[in-house]
Amino acid sequence: MWAPWALCLAALGAALGSYSADQCSWRGSGLSQEAGSVEQLSLHCAEGSLEWLYPTGALRLSLAPRLPAAAAGRGEGPGHLTACVKPSGAFRGAQVYLERDGVLELLLAEAEAAARPRARCFSWLPREKVALFLQSTPHRDISRRIAALRYELRGDWRARLALPAGGPGGEGACRPCNDTEILMAICTSDFVVRGSIRSVSNDAELQESVIGVPFVPSSAQQVANVMALLEGRAGKTVDLGSGDGRLVIEAYKQGLRPAVGYELNPWLLRLSNYRAWKAGCNGKVSFLKQDLWKVNLSDCYNVTVFLAPSVKPPLAAKLLAELPDEARVVAGRFPFPSWTPTSTVGKGLDQVWAYDMKEVRQAAQTSAEGSPV
Known part of the structure; x- marks a missing residue:
């Protein structure tokens, strides 16, 4: 058969x-x-x-x-x-x-x-x-x-x-990775935008190597550009992959509440809570250790995303399936490849893009209706 x-x-x-x-x-x-x-x-x-x-x-x-070469020559x-x-x-x-x-x-x-x-x-x-x-x-x-x-x-x-x-x-x-393989692992990682190898250690329990890379936070200009695209909005605001929490804290200061960050790195979660305490927001913002793919976003009206290009297509499907029409998504560093932004601010690495879900859905529907069967 x-x-x-x-x-x-x-x-x-x-x-x-x-x-x-x-x-x-x-x-x-x-x-x-x-x-x-x-x-x-x-x-x-x-x-x-x-x-x-x-x-x-x-x-x-x-x-x-x-x-x-030797065998081929013979x-x-x-x-x-x-x-x-x-x-x-x-x-x-x-x-x-x-x-x-x-x-x-x-x-x-x-x-x-x-x-x-x-x-x-x-x-x-x-x-x-x-x-x-x-x-x-x-x-x-x-x-x-x-x-x-x-x-x-x-x-x-x-x-x-x-x-x-x-x-x-x-x-x-198994054998240890050579220098070229380690370099390729870093360069092709979904969540590394830039950086250098800080440490390489072995996890005996998981039987795998752990590569440490420096965390690259959002710049002050990137944060300001995101807030410019969220100005005048209200409702629950979430940052997917919130890092050290600076976007969540700034969103709370700008009146976007509740403000929540989702992050898997425990050290960055501790840093986020420390920054919130230092900013006078302790207990007023939330940082949760949760996988962004398993989080229900149906009650979120403002979503910020600073993730690599390879993550954007599957994330776009999740956002389309869960976010309400009134929601706005703001992407930093890399835009969503299949969406047309409502507006954009900044240039180069500081550029951010805003997408209104109602417009994104309308564009997707129009595209589907115009596609040949």
Whole structure:
């Protein structure tokens, strides 16, 4: 039953082919992908990673490592290849299949990957057509989902393997990240706008490295520009990712009450409460340790957002679903890519954009009515 379906998906995937920038690792989002589509990927290194945010449709990943220069010069090729794949601890949103000569075998189930992230290994001969097939799983909520994994290959031309080549389900051994991988982790992080590595430590319980980066607060001009776009408004005001609390405190001073900040970093929450006490707002503003994706925003009329571009599309869907028509959203540093702002203030890094939800919904409805069926 799998074979015809797999072959059809493979053909469709070839038409949608794309390659990663370094041909070792790939990072992308399913937000721009059609629900029934298959994106074709091909990576050419002996090790690397894949990170698929908000999985939609499917990915077909071919692992085709290039031979080392010495082996290639002698015309040698591996007698067989072995690959080990290890999911991240937060793997969610997809299942991984091994495609061998057009037939799919389940390699990594979503529930199993989340409960116990272990390495899965498999081998194949050069004449066999093998690929990894990642199929997104349906989710009714819009919580953050990332299907992330690392892979490592070995052949007769490669003596060392960090992940042991056991059978399917075999345990894998991790290795420390090198300097390039740490730099890539910082540069591609959703919530880092600028900064440098301050510290790297190991969390033995979570079995992962923790990278410390400096907090970059909103500038005084950014705060002033946000308040200019909220001038004369009333109602509950929230800051999603409130940092040290300066926007929440200023909103309270400008008469926007209640004023609430949502932040996951416990140290920034302590700093926020200290700043509120120092400003004479202790007990008058709230700073809550809550995941912004799980917060109900249906009673909020003013929302401020200083988050990275990759967060904006899924956040836009959440705001459209929950905010009342009378609400206004103010974004700093990066605008919402699919929304037209009602007004904007400032330039460069100090620029902020205001979006009135009633206008955003009307524009979305007009666009939907004008789209061909």
